Amino acid sequence: MPHTMRFFKNKNYIKVGDELESMGFSNIYERKINDLVTGWIKKDGSVEEVLVEINDKEVPINKNQLYEFDTKIIILYHTF
Numbered sequence: 001m002p003h004t005m006r007f008f009k010n011k012n013y014i015k016v017g018d019e020l021e022s023m024g025f026s027n028i029y030e031r032k033i034n035d036l037v038t039g040w041i042k043k044d045g046s047v048e049e050v051l052v053e054i055n056d057k058e059v060p061i062n063k064n065q066l067y068e069f070d071t072k073i074i075i076l077y078h079t080f
Helices: 013-022
Strands: 028-034 047-054 057-060 073-079
Touching: 013 028, 013 047, 013 073
Parallel strands: 028 073
Antiparallel strands: 047 057, 047 073
């Protein structure tokens, strides 16, 4: 993984998914966080966290960590 969590945070979840696909990852999922009321502080679709599933546990991605291309990746994003 060439990027830190900070690189993905607050970007649009679709763009983050496209970026991960362009890196070769194929098992990408999205999970909504239905917490927005006005969208002033957090924008609709902004990424909160990117997780990878390792040994049935979801953990944040780490820069310079090696992940298999079929590793399950979960993008958590804010929405109304």
